[in-house]
Structures are given as structure tokens and as C-alpha cells.
Amino acid sequence: MTTSSTRFGVIGTGRITRRLVADLQSTDGAVVTAIASRSRERARWYGDQYGIDAAVEGYAELLKRDDVDAVYISLPPSMHAEWAIAAANHGKHVLCEKPLTVSVAQTRQVDLACQAAGVRWLDATGWLHHDRTDAFATWLGEGRFGKIGHVSAAVSFYQPFQSGDHRLDASLGGGCILDLGWYAGGLVRFAMGRMPAWVLADEVILDGVSQRLTAMMGFDDGATATISCGYDTATRKWFEVAGTESSLICDDFTRPWADRPARYWIHDAAGTVKSESFDGHQERNMIKRLISDEPLLRYQQQAIDTQAIVEAVQASIKAGGTKFVLSTMTD
Ligand SMILES: NC(=O)c1ccc[n+]([C@@H]2O[C@H](COP(=O)([O-])OP(=O)(O)OC[C@H]3O[C@@H](n4cnc5c(N)ncnc54)[C@H](OP(=O)(O)O)[C@@H]3O)[C@@H](O)[C@H]2O)c1
Numbered sequence: 001m002t003t004s005s006t007r008f009g010v011i012g013t014g015r016i017t018r019r020l021v022a023d024l025q026s027t028d029g030a031v032v033t034a035i036a037s038r039s040r041e042r043a044r045w046y047g048d049q050y051g052i053d054a055a056v057e058g059y060a061e062l063l064k065r066d067d068v069d070a071v072y073i074s075l076p077p078s079m080h081a082e083w084a085i086a087a088a089n090h091g092k093h094v095l096c097e098k099p100l101t102v103s104v105a106q107t108r109q110v111d112l113a114c115q116a117a118g119v120r121w122l123d124a125t126g127w128l129h130h131d132r133t134d135a136f137a138t139w140l141g142e143g144r145f146g147k148i149g150h151v152s153a154a155v156s157f158y159q160p161f162q163s164g165d166h167r168l169d170a171s172l173g174g175g176c177i178l179d180l181g182w183y184a185g186g187l188v189r190f191a192m193g194r195m196p197a198w199v200l201a202d203e204v205i206l207d208g209v210s211q212r213l214t215a216m217m218g219f220d221d222g223a224t225a226t227i228s229c230g231y232d233t234a235t236r237k238w239f240e241v242a243g244t245e246s247s248l249i250c251d252d253f254t255r256p257w258a259d260r261p262a263r264y265w266i267h268d269a270a271g272t273v274k275s276e277s278f279d280g281h282q283e284r285n286m287i288k289r290l291i292s293d294e295p296l297l298r299y300q301q302q303a304i305d306t307q308a309i310v311e312a313v314q315a316s317i318k319a320g321g322t323k324f325v326l327s328t329m330t331d
Pocket residue numbers: 012013014015016017036037038039042043074075076077097098099124125126165166172179
């Protein structure tokens with residue numbers, strides 16, 4: 001991307017911003033030069049908190065700055081496409097929080113805008129960039145677990161929301177389908193290396209937004225997958241990939257538990273268990289990847305496919321919990 005440090009501008013001052021700003025500031029080759037909020041005071045307060053020189057009122061103003069090469073977008077999901085496309089049109093590289101957008105059509109528009117502008121983009125789905133995930137990808141590619149018959153993933157947390165949380169506002173892209181289904185659906189796509197043929201889903205809604213999602217998926221070769229996501233059970237971030245030879249199990253795939261290294265287990269038919277842990281920093285790896293010259297196509301395709309799985313989940317629910325066949329998708 002560039003030989004000197006890539007200068008990031010941050011758009012939004014939400015809860016996740018603090019963590020990603022620290023990750024940007026601790027990644028070789030990245031610096032944070034500006035932060036934008038809807039409010040000048042809020043931008044200034046966060047700028048002071050995070051040690052960022054330029055505090056900017058309004059996201060559009062940040063995009064005009066010459067001291068910004070790339071943006072990190074941490075807005076509610078319904079605003080991602082608009083600001084990712086605007087950033088690309090200003091020649092800025094884009095690191096956008098998950099879910100990348102709220103529809104396949106919007107995700108394609110982001111991809112096209114970045115291609116047209118010649119800028120790089122990634123969604124900030126950190127787990128895809130952990131060294132452990134690279135090992136999983138290698139083993140899955142080698143067929144180490146035999147033929148995969150089933151994948152299951154569960155992502156949830158139980159937390160009283162603060163009033164005004166975008167997760168409770170459908171118009172901002174709230175609800176657990178986009179928020180947590182992004183991780184679980186993406187894990188299925190990653191583990192199988194291809195798209196499901198059909199999706200069958202149901203949800204529990206509270207105050208207009210999805211609180212719990214349960215979905216089943218099927219593949220052309222007969223393999224299946226199940227995902228469970230929700231705001232109504234204690235934290236889960238785990239998966240099982242079940243093959244004819246053994247199963248790969250992980251209980252912290254979205255982000256390693258704070259006090260432990262990243263880990264996994266392989267169980268075989270004889271009950272033998274292999275377990276190992278990994279060091280590494282997924283967000284720093286992700287940032288390094290964005291600011292390098294490494295091809296990003298496989299991560300971008302993973303994001304586009306994940307968006308399609310999430311949309312198929314929504315389509316199945318909308319159709320009253322009937323099977324949605326992905327080949328009927330128009331976008
Ligand atoms: N990668 C991860 O591990 C991870 C973890 C948590 C969240 N996320 C994702 O990161 C994104 C932001 O999540 P968050 O929890 O940080 O969100 P948040 O705390 O609700 O913050 C969102 C920010 O967006 C701006 N905003 C602009 N218009 C808004 C509106 N109408 N309502 C609310 N906020 C508005 C606000 O910044 P200003 O007022 O300063 O303009 C606000 O601080 C989401 O897409 C979420 O899924 C990712």
C-alpha cells in the first residue's frame with residue numbers, strides 16, 4: 001500500500017473504537033492521525049483520551065483531510081456502506097467494522113467503489129486473521145479431518161443493553177442476525193470453503209429486533225451446518241467441525257478469551273484428543289494485511305459470501321421459516 005506509515009482516520013466513537021484504536025496505534029506501519037464524531041466535543045474528548053491529534057466534527061470533514069490515507073469505520077451497520085463508499089471516493093483505504101453492510105447489494109457497491117478508486121478494503125472480522133485461523137485453513141484444505149459432514153457454531157452474549165444501543169434499533173442494522181450471525185455464518189463459509197445450497201432459519205424478536213437466531217444449512221454434497229446466536233444466553237464463541245476422521249473444536253474463535261492464549265481441540269474416533277494453543281494478535285495481523293501489498297481477495301470473498309449467508313437467513317425468516325435456496329439470490 002505505502003512504504004511509510006499508513007495514516008488512519010477513525011469514523012465514530014463507539015464502544016469498539018477504543019480497542020481498535022489501540023490496535024492501530026500498536027501496529028508497525030500504522031498511525032492514527034484523526035478521529036471524527038458527529039459532535040466536536042465528543043471528537044475532542046475521544047481524541048484526548050486516545051492521544052489522537054486531530055478531532056474532527058463530521059465524518060465528511062475527515063474524508064477531506066490530506067493527513068488520512070485510510071479510514072476505520074465503527075458506526076452502526078446501516079451506515080457502513082455510505083461511509084465506506086464515500087471514503088473510497090476520496091481515495092481512502094477502508095477498514096470497516098462487521099457486518100460489512102446490511103445487504104449483499106450494499107456490499108457489492110462497497111467492493112465496486114473500492115475497486116474503481118483503486119483502494120484496499122477489509123471488514124474488521126478479526127478472527128479471520130489470527131495465526132490459529134491460518135492453521136485451521138491449512139488443515140481443512142489438506143482434508144485432515146476427513147470429509148466434513150457437519151459444522152456447528154454458536155455466538156452469543158447476555159448483557160443488559162444501555163439505552164440507545166444501536167443493537168436494539170432495526171433501522172440502524174440492530175439485532176443478533178447481522179451482529180452475531182455474521183460470525184457464525186462466516187465460520188460455516190470458512191470451514192466448508194464454499195456456500196451452502198439452502199438455509200432454513202427462525203428467530204425470536206423482542207421490541208422489533210432479533211434476540212435469538214437458529215438456522216440450519218445444507219450443502220450440495222449432503223453436509224449440513226447449524227448456527228445459534230443470541231443476546232439471551234451467556235457468552236459463547238465456539239464451533240465444531242465434524243469430519244469422518246476427527247472433529248475440530250474451538251471455544252473462542254471470534255476472539256481468544258482475555259486471560260488465555262487461543263486454543264483448539266482435535267478429537268478422533270478413538271477418543272484421542274490433541275490440544276494446542278496459539279499466540280498472536282488477530283487485529284494487528286488484520287491491520288498489517290490491509291496496509292501491506294498482500295492480495296485481499298480471499299478475505300473480501302469471505303465477506304461477500306458471509307453477507308449472502310446472512311441475507312439468506314433473513315430471507316428464510318421472512319418467508320416464514322421455509323428453506324431459502326441460495327441459487328435464487330439475484331444480487
Ligand atoms: N470487531 C469486533 O469485535 C466488534 C465488537 C463490537 C462491535 N463491533 C461492530 O462495530 C460497530 C460499532 O459498534 P459499537 O458497539 O462500537 O457501536 P456504538 O457504541 O453504538 O457506537 C457507534 C458510533 O456510531 C456513531 N453514530 C452515528 N450515528 C449514530 C446513530 N444514529 N446511533 C448511534 N450511533 C451513531 C456514534 O459516534 P459519534 O456520536 O461519535 O458520531 C457512535 O459512538 C458495529 O458494526 C458493531 O457490530 C465489532
